[in-house]
Amino acid sequence: MKKKPTLYDVAKVANVSIATVSNVLNHKSEASEKTIQRVNEAIKKLGYSRNESARSLKKGESKLIGLVVPDNNPFFTEILNGIQEECELYDWQVVAAASEESSARQNQLIKLLSAQQVSGIILAPATDTLEIPIDFSSAPIVLIDRELHNAELPIIKADNVEGSYKATKMLLRNGHKRIGLILASPGISTTVQRKQGYIDALKSAQIKADEKLIRYGGDYTGTKAQIDGGYQTVINMMNLPSPPTAFFVTNHLLMIGAVKAIKELRLSIPRDIGFIGFDDHPWQEISDPPFTIVSQPAFEMGRLAVRALNKLKSTGEIVTASLPLQLIIRKSCGTKNVND
Amino acid sequence: MKKKPTLYDVAKVANVSIATVSNVLNHKSEASEKTIQRVNEAIKKLGYSRNESARSLKKGESKLIGLVVPDNNPFFTEILNGIQEECELYDWQVVAAASEESSARQNQLIKLLSAQQVSGIILAPATDTLEIPIDFSSAPIVLIDRELHNAELPIIKADNVEGSYKATKMLLRNGHKRIGLILASPGISTTVQRKQGYIDALKSAQIKADEKLIRYGGDYTGTKAQIDGGYQTVINMMNLPSPPTAFFVTNHLLMIGAVKAIKELRLSIPRDIGFIGFDDHPWQEISDPPFTIVSQPAFEMGRLAVRALNKLKSTGEIVTASLPLQLIIRKSCGTKNVND
DNA sequence: CTGAAAGCGCTTACAG
DNA sequence: CTGAAAGCGCTTACAG
Incomplete structure (x- = not known):
């Protein structure tokens, strides 16, 4: 747990400025092939990895997204699975929190998450109304599973x-x-x-x-x-x-x-x-x-929520989806189906 | 989503320096009652909440802890529940990630979590050996459920x-x-x-x-x-x-x-x-x-893992626990018990 | 194509 | 008991 190398260390080894290192790190492609090569070698040599706190501070946004659900029952766990998988694509990680069906706790969690500069929040609200102004969160919010009466937010739900x-x-x-x-x-x-x-x-x-x-x-x-x-x-x-x-x-x-x-x-x-x-x-x-x-297509709902969040952030578009529910017919109620 | 107030804004309203605001925020109690009052009023008035990225950058550590498990099966989900509950006490939040039983992915996740400056990682390893130097993570690690051959880490497991x-x-x-x-x-x-x-x-x-x-x-x-x-x-x-x-x-x-x-x-x-x-x-x-x-006492294991992490961080002590497993006797194998 | 410099919002010695 | 200032490690105009 020795001190971690910084951009400066990498810059020194690669013999370039820190701006250049930052550029190749972020694939800004304003550097020559040769420079990129040198920088990457220095990064590998030092075992450098970016300090995300510093990045978050500068950009006002972390690579974290928050998930606030009432509890971790199998349904919400499957949603979490979908979210985790989709988040790979956006290089996000998920901070998972449970509101215990309390909207007071839920709102507190949203505050906490906002303070972490999460770049978005996926929320299954504890109640059908939000008791606080819609912009009490500094992060964009996407609803999952449950609707809200008094807020116009993207939502991925089941029909x-x-x-x-x-x-x-x-x-x-x-x-x-x-x-x-x-x-x-x-x-x-x-x-x-x-x-x-x-x-x-x-x-x-x-x-x-x-x-x-x-x-x-x-x-x-x-x-x-x-x-x-x-x-x-x-x-x-x-x-x-x-x-x-x-x-x-x-x-x-x-x-x-x-x-x-x-x-x-x-x-x-x-x-x-x-x-x-x-x-x-x-x-x-x-x-x-x-x-x-x-x-319920819980896994899919999780994936779509992440996509809706990304859409909201990049284009401002408010995506809503109501996914079909499937009736899996087995043997607990006879087998005469609706279409028979 | 207007610009969030900073320490400076609070200091100006309360008519003190930012150092003082920071002190009352952190309960450093180097301020008079009157000052504390003024600062708290300003905080409430502005709806201020601390930017955790800035704090993390300065302190080299966030209020996040990472959880890396093979998957979100009910056992690990129950562990997550225990972890979440115990984390309340330490004011930590948990970043949950799944390694899919791949140690390559697991190690990558640990890197990612380290970059987030998590203050600790709770790990249920994908395999029984760690293929990388023990300090490849900048965060302290405690093991849960599964032991490692080649690393001496705190561990909370079942017997x-x-x-x-x-x-x-x-x-x-x-x-x-x-x-x-x-x-x-x-x-x-x-x-x-x-x-x-x-x-x-x-x-x-x-x-x-x-x-x-x-x-x-x-x-x-x-x-x-x-x-x-x-x-x-x-x-x-x-x-x-x-x-x-x-x-x-x-x-x-x-x-x-x-x-x-x-x-x-x-x-x-x-x-x-x-x-x-x-x-x-x-x-x-x-x-x-x-x-x-x-x-398995999964919930309890989660709680203990958080406590072990806290212990490791504060005293360096390597806590290990092997919790008893309970045989719940129902009707799938006869009922003559061990002690009959 | 590359570099010097400002600044994100905090915490923390240090001075008074 | 309180304040001025440095600095954590990045990103990003801007200049060259």
């Missing part, structure tokens, strides 16, 4: 209305009329949209949504609470005078809790009860039964 | 020998004598140690390990390959003249593949075949059967 519509329709086609819908927190756009798709599908079958069959998984603090939320909701709904014959559960953790409850009630899927979950995972294939799932 | 010993013993107690062991890549310390624990347990029961029952999950590139590795290994072993009556599968992805193969072969767990997996997850509770698992 939750359509995805939810397809899933509900699938359950309908397989003879279910009373479908329990288990949603996450009411304050986020994905929840609102998944509820919408469900209601639309019901309507298309001339069924009026029964509010008793629509429930939120409760408090949103941590893995265990969400699993419990899914669990309790199923228990409660099955105690209704006229319980659902199927469930559509709109996220991964809620789903685990829901399945747990169904198993405890000794109900068999799909014989006694139909089931469609959300967010695919290799596990779903080996579970018994293999679950029919609404699958 | 893989013991964990594997307990699992194998459990299978033995439940009457299994031919136990298939499915390992990850041979070139990493965790694999070596898990194999060791298995052999030790067998020896304690006067059974000589049969090399045909010890297999590596094959190439280690990505989720799908590992699942396939687990799958193929089971298929191959079950075709042996004298196949195993139980499997011990030493990671999460390998396990998914293995279970898939067992189900395809229409073998029932635990009736036809005993099974112990690795890395717990809520899913394991609702699967059929619920799996007996060797569970």
